[in-house]
Amino acid sequence: MGLRGLFGGDNVVTTKLDDAIGWARKFSLFPYPFVTACCGMEYMSASSSHYDLDRLGAAFPRFSPRQADMLMCVGTVSQKIAPVLRRVYDQMCEPKYVVAFGVCTCTGGFYNDYSTVMGIDTILPVDVYIPGCPPRPETVIQGLMLLQDKIQKQKQEY
Amino acid sequence: MMHIFRDLQKELGDFVYDAYTHHGDAVAIIDRKAIHEVCSYLRQQKNFDFLFDLTCVDYPDRTPRFEVVYQLHSFATGERLRLKVPVDERDPQVISVSDIWDIANWYEREVWDMFGVRFKGHPDLRRLLMYDEFKGHPLRKDYPITRRQPLVGPDKTNNSVISPTLEQSRQAMDEYVTEENGLKVKHMFLNVGPSHPAMHGVVRIVVELDGEKVVGSDLGIGYLHRSFEKHSESIYYNGVFPYTDRLNYVSPLINNVGYALAVEKLLGIETTERCKFIRMIMCEISRIADHLTCIGAMAMELGAMTAFLYFMEAREAMYQLIEEVTGARVTISYVRVGGVKSEFPDNFEKRVRLQLKSVEEQIDQVHRLLTRNRIFVDRVRDVAVISLDDAISYGFTGPMLRACGSDYDVRKQFSYCNYDQIDFEVPVGENGDVFDRYLVRMEEIEQSIRIIDQAFEKMPAGAIMVDFEGQEIPADKMADLGKFGQTSGLLNQVAVTDPTLLGSNAAFHSQVYTADKRVALPAKEKTYGSIEGLINHFMLIMEGYGIRPPGGEAYVPVEGANGELGFYVVSDGSDKAYRVRCRPPCFSFVAGFSKLIQGGQLADIVPAFGSINMIAGELDR
Ligand code: SF4
Numbered sequence: 001m002g003l004r005g006l007f008g009g010d011n012v013v014t015t016k017l018d019d020a021i022g023w024a025r026k027f028s029l030f031p032y033p034f035v036t037a038c039c040g041m042e043y044m045s046a047s048s049s050h051y052d053l054d055r056l057g058a059a060f061p062r063f064s065p066r067q068a069d070m071l072m073c074v075g076t077v078s079q080k081i082a083p084v085l086r087r088v089y090d091q092m093c094e095p096k097y098v099v100a101f102g103v104c105t106c107t108g109g110f111y112n113d114y115s116t117v118m119g120i121d122t123i124l125p126v127d128v129y130i131p132g133c134p135p136r137p138e139t140v141i142q143g144l145m146l147l148q149d150k151i152q153k154q155k156q157e158y
Numbered sequence: 159m160m161h162i163f164r165d166l167q168k169e170l171g172d173f174v175y176d177a178y179t180h181h182g183d184a185v186a187i188i189d190r191k192a193i194h195e196v197c198s199y200l201r202q203q204k205n206f207d208f209l210f211d212l213t214c215v216d217y218p219d220r221t222p223r224f225e226v227v228y229q230l231h232s233f234a235t236g237e238r239l240r241l242k243v244p245v246d247e248r249d250p251q252v253i254s255v256s257d258i259w260d261i262a263n264w265y266e267r268e269v270w271d272m273f274g275v276r277f278k279g280h281p282d283l284r285r286l287l288m289y290d291e292f293k294g295h296p297l298r299k300d301y302p303i304t305r306r307q308p309l310v311g312p313d314k315t316n317n318s319v320i321s322p323t324l325e326q327s328r329q330a331m332d333e334y335v336t337e338e339n340g341l342k343v344k345h346m347f348l349n350v351g352p353s354h355p356a357m358h359g360v361v362r363i364v365v366e367l368d369g370e371k372v373v374g375s376d377l378g379i380g381y382l383h384r385s386f387e388k389h390s391e392s393i394y395y396n397g398v399f400p401y402t403d404r405l406n407y408v409s410p411l412i413n414n415v416g417y418a419l420a421v422e423k424l425l426g427i428e429t430t431e432r433c434k435f436i437r438m439i440m441c442e443i444s445r446i447a448d449h450l451t452c453i454g455a456m457a458m459e460l461g462a463m464t465a466f467l468y469f470m471e472a473r474e475a476m477y478q479l480i481e482e483v484t485g486a487r488v489t490i491s492y493v494r495v496g497g498v499k500s501e502f503p504d505n506f507e508k509r510v511r512l513q514l515k516s517v518e519e520q521i522d523q524v525h526r527l528l529t530r531n532r533i534f535v536d537r538v539r540d541v542a543v544i545s546l547d548d549a550i551s552y553g554f555t556g557p558m559l560r561a562c563g564s565d566y567d568v569r570k571q572f573s574y575c576n577y578d579q580i581d582f583e584v585p586v587g588e589n590g591d592v593f594d595r596y597l598v599r600m601e602e603i604e605q606s607i608r609i610i611d612q613a614f615e616k617m618p619a620g621a622i623m624v625d626f627e628g629q630e631i632p633a634d635k636m637a638d639l640g641k642f643g644q645t646s647g648l649l650n651q652v653a654v655t656d657p658t659l660l661g662s663n664a665a666f667h668s669q670v671y672t673a674d675k676r677v678a679l680p681a682k683e684k685t686y687g688s689i690e691g692l693i694n695h696f697m698l699i700m701e702g703y704g705i706r707p708p709g710g711e712a713y714v715p716v717e718g719a720n721g722e723l724g725f726y727v728v729s730d731g732s733d734k735a736y737r738v739r740c741r742p743p744c745f746s747f748v749a750g751f752s753k754l755i756q757g758g759q760l761a762d763i764v765p766a767f768g769s770i771n772m773i774a775g776e777l778d779r
Contacts, residue, residue, distance in 0.1 A: 034353055036360050037384075037404070037774060037775055038403075038407030038488055038775060040358070040407075041407055041451075044470060045473075045474060045487075048467055048471075049467045049471055050470065050471060050474045063354070063355040075382075076382060078380075078381060078382055078383055079307065080288070080380055081353075081360055081382070082308065083309050083310055084352055084381075111384050111389075112303075112304060113303050113384070113385040113388060114296050114301070114302075114303060114304060114306050114307070114385060115296070115306075115384060117308070117310075134487075
């Protein structure tokens with residue numbers, strides 16, 4: 001059917017600029033995988049063939065923060081790596097989104113100790129929290145869809 | 159072992175306070191002034207060429223307060239010896255043995271970092287796991303577990319974690335100009351990591367380059383330090399299992415088994431035959447998953463995306479098997495002290511065989527894709543070579559050591575879980591390069607498949623399923639009934655539980671758990687359905703009761719996917735371990751990594767790092 005079928009025969013689509021940009025943005029997420037720990041195993045599962053994050057337009061990892069627009073923080077963040085995470089975030093260009101992947105990044109998880117940061121939202125703003133230790137790939141996909149939803153609905157800066 | 163004690167007493171008798179065997183391990187207590195002499199004597203005269211662990215235990219109430227523990231192994235005789243050195247608090251200092259074994263360098267740095275015991279003569283005694291700004295020594299008993307010292311904050315801008323070192327980039331480059339053939343040569347410094355695609359996980363390497371040649375390097379680790387050892391001291395014995403899952407999260411079952419075996423050794427118990435085979439099968443499934451991940455990731459970093467995707471598909475099959483048994487994919491917490499959580503589900507064997515067949519096919523495919531692929535082979539052959547002697551001095555074990563030509567395998571040498579009843583081979587390489595490591599791992603997957611095959615055949619049968627006609631009570635119902643006090647008549651009934659969710663059927667329970675009442679948790683149905691079960695459960699779970707091994711210590715090695723994974727557990731007779739030390743296999747690879755890449759090309763760092771299979775969780779603990 002394609003786009004034409006979707007939009008009718010007139011070849012004209014009326015939409016708000018915000019919506020159009022949101023629609024484009026939400027399907028071209030380039031993640032920066034900040035993978036530190038066990039959650040990385042599920043990140044691998046989720047992004048490779050079986051679960052295939054590519055369907056959501058969010059598979060191709062960019063390892064340069066300058067080219068990425070979604071910071072996927074995967075795994076425990078220790079006090080020692082926190083400045084690095086912060087720096088990676090600072091280097092990313094707007095618009096940027098942060099996904100806290102796994103309960104360690106959401107709240108510190110079950111590591112309540114001298115070396116673990118109690119949730120990355122203590123050092124940077126987070127858009128979507130994906131709980132689970134580690135989250136199943138299905139949860140990850142849902143988390144991403146929530147993020148897409150949020151991107152679609154937000155007021156776009158351009 | 160006696161002869162070593164005798165010779166030691168004869169040679170250095172004045173410095174040997176005591177020598178005895180404890181839980182079958184030889185232990186000698188040495189004067190701290192003589193530790194270097196004793197070590198070099200043992201290394202040179204007695205062939206103890208392998209320092210497989212060096213750690214410390216803190217006893218704040220004792221004088222001397224610290225006890226530094228050296229664990230030695232001899233490849234020639236297969237003997238092991240534990241040396242303990244009491245160190246006083248007022249002058250916490252021991253002589254360094256880093257000139258005897260290369261690996262001691264990093265072990266000593268860790269002990270200094272965690273306990274504040276200094277090593278005299280150590281070439282570079284810096285913190286290893288924590289950062290320079292950190293005050294105190296976290297594994298000391300008087301350091302509170304939640305005292306944080308954050309590096310990120312409004313007034314904190316500069317810190318040692320990001321700023322250059324390798325001696326502050328060899329004193330800021332300019333001075334570092336050498337003359338070669340009349341030409342001025344200036345070295346370049348490059349910082350790789352900690353967040354870098356090739357550093358899977360979090361390791362930082364500062365490399366010093368002459369053109370593209372690596373002339374020096376320094377590794378920074380500790381970015382995933384999660385205080386495993388401190389946590390283990392603050393929770394009851396069975397509560398440590400979830401933490402062990404997260405050490406080597408690619409093959410968590412092996413960690414589980416290693417820790418369980420160590421505590422079982424302390425308690426002097428053995429688990430049931432069937433349980434041993436269950437553990438073996440699960441370990442081997444994990445090993446396959448681990449090797450698949452390692453090879454897949456390495457291939458991906460060299461551009462072979464297809465191999466990665468094939469192996470991820472195969473690993474997914476392994477995860478599904480693991481999930482069927484344990485209820486979780488990665489963090490499984492399946493093993494308990496004295497047994498495992500649950501019996502295999504129905505028809506598990508059939509599905510395992512099916513899945514393993516698909517793994518074999520994938521391996522075949524990858525062999526065809528990689529093993530004789532010129533592009534791949536050129537990137538890995540003769541890259542990151544290490545000689546057998548160096549590998550031993552750096553404490554290498556597992557596939558890394560076997561790729562150098564040694565056939566040391568814990569499963570053969572110190573058989574556990576009935577590995578001695580199984581017929582399998584230990585693949586051995588010869589060049590000690592990345593290619594050999596790859597081949598060894600590929601072959602090990604096939605051997606693991608062979609082991610699983612035999613284990614299923616040798617395994618004693620599980621309990622026979624009885625027909626529950628009219629008597630089935632799901633566990634959650636039974637729990638509900640229990641809450642209303644309607645438990646009369648439940649005692650003799652077998653509730654049907656989902657084995658992956660709520661524990662095994664009571665009928666199977668005795669098959670997978672030792673009968674020892676000191677450790678065996680009752681089946682969930684018993685806990686919910688009978689007062690005896692409830693009390694029994696209570697006594698094992700509640701704080702202040704629990705499993706209480708007699709005082710003492712035990713070290714148990716198992717063959718992790720990476721190499722020798724050991725747990726050194728010290729008990730003081732209470733329901734919590736006094737100290738749990740994990741000997742992580744990849745620690746030594748990372749310690750020896752500078753040696754591996756020395757003189758190679760910058761691009762070789764990628765395959766080299768892929769081949770050591772660094773797992774941050776167990777490296778930093
Ligand atoms: S959330 Fe759980 S699985 Fe994820 S990094 Fe933390 S401990 Fe590991």
